Amino acid sequence: MAEFTFYTVAMSRGQISRWALHEAGADYDQVVFDWASRPDNFTDINPMNKVPALVHHHGDHDHIITEAAAINHYLAETHPDKGLLPDAHEKAAYFRWMFFGAGPLEQAVLARTLGWEIPPEREATAGFGSLERALSAMDGWLSANDFVVGSRFTMADTYVGSQFVWGLRFGSIPETPAFKAYVDRVTQRPAYAEANAIDAKLIEEAQGS
Numbered sequence: 162m163a164e165f166t167f168y169t170v171a172m173s174r175g176q177i178s179r180w181a182l183h184e185a186g187a188d189y190d191q192v193v194f195d196w197a198s199r200p201d202n203f204t205d206i207n208p209m210n211k212v213p214a215l216v217h218h219h220g221d222h223d224h225i226i227t228e229a230a231a232i233n234h235y236l237a238e239t240h241p242d243k244g245l246l247p248d249a250h251e252k253a254a255y256f257r258w259m260f261f262g263a264g265p266l267e268q269a270v271l272a273r274t275l276g277w278e279i280p281p282e283r284e285a286t287a288g289f290g291s292l293e294r295a296l297s298a299m300d301g302w303l304s305a306n307d308f309v310v311g312s313r314f315t316m317a318d319t320y321v322g323s324q325f326v327w328g329l330r331f332g333s334i335p336e337t338p339a340f341k342a343y344v345d346r347v348t349q350r351p352a353y354a355e356a357n358a359i360d361a362k363l364i365e366e367a368q369g370s
Contacts, residue, residue: 165189168206168214170196171363174229175213177323179360181233183352184319185240193363230263230320237316247317251310255317258302258309262321265289266299270324270333296334304339307346314350322347 167182167189169175182189194200199210207214207227215232217224217239226235237245247255269292272279284290299321309317325344328334347353 162218163188163190164218166216166218167191168203168216169193169212171360171367173212176356176360177229177320178213178215178232178236179356180323180353181236181316181319183356184245184316184350185236185243187236187240195367228263229323230259233316233319234259245314245316247310247315251315254306254310255315258299259317259320261295261298262317262324265295266321266324269295270328274333300337300339303343307343314347318347 165182165187167175167179169179169191171193192200194203203214204210206216206225209227211227213227213229213232215226215235217226217235226232237243265288268287268289272287272289273292279287279291281291284294289295306312308314309321322343325334325340326348329336329340329344334340348357
């Protein structure tokens, strides 16, 4: 048995955590299914019945991790030799922008995609402000920094980077020079290419079935 079991669907947020698995060089098996054929026991693993989910077979017990940002950071923690964790001076930016990506940025993009218009006077209540405000914050940071923590790639870039890879590809995030340059940098990673090739094949197989 591999150290990790990874549950995913071909075209899903699972792609975010597969990238992290390859950056970490994790030993993993995969369980791939579609939304209509989820394993009967999957809600035991994730009561939300969504992917990705990761099971860490740790000695004589298992640890279950859900939520892509949490999975990705967990993989960095369990593979500290890969240099994907922030140092003491990088932690503030690492956690700030990873949680910003998982919170305000994703929610603002989703709200716009689904046509949820937040009145300006209710932006504080919504928590994510507005899409324009969230993107402006990220554009300011990525205009001055190559990666989430500054000058080097960390695991936070697998999560934040995925938001921009998807956003620019599908038009939910407008292309700016800073966003395009960032996507170009992170997608040059060998681990990104390896993970993306696996998911691209799964998507092709799913669409052909």
